[in-house]
Amino acid sequence: xxxxxxxxxxxxxxxxxxxxxxxxxxxxxxxxxxxxxxxxxxxxxxxxxxxxxxxxxxxxxxxxxxxxxxxxxxxxxxxxxxxxxxxxxxxxxxxxxxxxxxxxxxxxxxxxxxxxxxxxxxxxxxxxxxxxxxxxxxxxxxxxxxxxxxxxxxxxxxxxxxxxxxxxxxxxxxxxxxxxxxxxxx
Amino acid sequence: xxxxxxxxxxxxxxxxxxxxxxxxxxxxxxxxxxxxxxxxxxxxxxxxxxxxxxxxxxxxxxxxxxxxxxxxxxxxxxxxxxxxxxxxxxxxxxxxxxxxxxxxxxxxxxxxxxxxxxxxxxxxxxxxxxxxxxxxxxxxxxxxxxxxxxxxxxxxxxxxxxxxxxxxxxxxxxxxxxxxxx
Numbered sequence: 001x002x003x004x005x006x007x008x009x010x011x012x013x014x015x016x017x018x019x020x021x022x023x024x025x026x027x028x029x030x031x032x033x034x035x036x037x038x039x040x041x042x043x044x045x046x047x048x049x050x051x052x053x054x055x056x057x058x059x060x061x062x063x064x065x066x067x068x069x070x071x072x073x074x075x076x077x078x079x080x081x082x083x084x085x086x087x088x089x090x091x092x093x094x095x096x097x098x099x100x101x102x103x104x105x106x107x108x109x110x111x112x113x114x115x116x117x118x119x120x121x122x123x124x125x126x127x128x129x130x131x132x133x134x135x136x137x138x139x140x141x142x143x144x145x146x147x148x149x150x151x152x153x154x155x156x157x158x159x160x161x162x163x164x165x166x167x168x169x170x171x172x173x174x175x176x177x178x179x180x181x182x183x184x185x186x
Numbered sequence: 187x188x189x190x191x192x193x194x195x196x197x198x199x200x201x202x203x204x205x206x207x208x209x210x211x212x213x214x215x216x217x218x219x220x221x222x223x224x225x226x227x228x229x230x231x232x233x234x235x236x237x238x239x240x241x242x243x244x245x246x247x248x249x250x251x252x253x254x255x256x257x258x259x260x261x262x263x264x265x266x267x268x269x270x271x272x273x274x275x276x277x278x279x280x281x282x283x284x285x286x287x288x289x290x291x292x293x294x295x296x297x298x299x300x301x302x303x304x305x306x307x308x309x310x311x312x313x314x315x316x317x318x319x320x321x322x323x324x325x326x327x328x329x330x331x332x333x334x335x336x337x338x339x340x341x342x343x344x345x346x347x348x349x350x351x352x353x354x355x356x357x358x359x360x361x362x363x364x365x366x367x368x
Binding site: 040041042043045046049114115116117119122125132133134137 | 219254
């Protein structure tokens with residue numbers, strides 16, 4: 001298979017952002033189910049603390065990632081995509097970024113509304129965003145949950161689309177985001 | 187009584203609605219505040235003769251409120267306050283001493299929480315409201331929850347819930363004029 005040139009691929013830093021975020025999310029989702037199921041215990045508090053710390057990390061990485069995307073824009077779009085496919089792809093990517101911000105934010109808000117602190121790996125305690133409030137907490141928790149289901153749905157779609165490009169369409173799209181592909185000399 | 191100073195009878199009526207009892211504890215190293223909504227207090231206190239005074243209080247532990255129902259239920263359970271066995275906490279002063287600062291006092295008291303009765307110290311101020319004829323007794327007690335067995339089993343580890351707890355008490359009172367003159 002012919003390799004893509006560096007200009008056609010995402011920069012190493014953009015790839016690092018993508019795969020680090022992917023790994024954190026893949027850890028974060030089962031952690032969420034695990035911690036919800038635990039009875040109130042030190043383990044539960046520790047699991048929530050880890051979930052919050054990872055969420056804050058994702059939030060920060062996403063902010064840096066968008067800044068980097070602005071400094072070094074992504075490679076040009078691949079040829080052969082219909083306007084509908086392109087539009088769908090743009091929409092999904094926009095929604096993924098929006099969720100990587102809104103999920104940590106609603107989690108943080110929900111913790112504040114429940115009178116639980118949020119810290120980054122017990123190193124820095126973050127301020128409470130809102131005063132404790134039961135109704136607000138319930139609404140925020142529901143929002144967080146709906147956003148999480150949305151993220152899971154989009155991850156499935158995002159992964160399925162990448163597989164489709166890789167094995168059905170065979171257009172080397174995935175190579176743009178894979179670090180181990182040796183670049184072809186230009 | 188031959189002499190009548192302001193508040194010299196020393197008997198006070200505590201206005202429950204205006205009074206509050208809260209606590210500040212730490213969770214993951216960050217402080218959070220809760221309160222007990224139901225408590226009663228009896229105060230007999232004359233700022234000019236503090237050593238003759240006494241403050242007693244009874245707290246209905248069931249009324250704990252940390253703004254999160256699941257945590258409140260858990261605090262009522264056997265690992266924490268165990269309200270089925272010990273529904274009340276009691277506070278009784280043994281000695282009240284004036285400090286060097288006017289209006290500030292120290293009470294040495296016994297606090298009963300769960301099955302533990304231990305000496306605690308409450309520093310408090312006693313001052314008349316600027317707005318009306320009520321007085322406020324504002325006190326603070328620092329204690330260690332584990333000395334009272336609050337937090338059993340895994341919760342004796344203080345990594346996630348700290349040992350130190352501060353209790354803040356505000357009693358708003360007015361002079362008890364119902365007391366028949368002696």
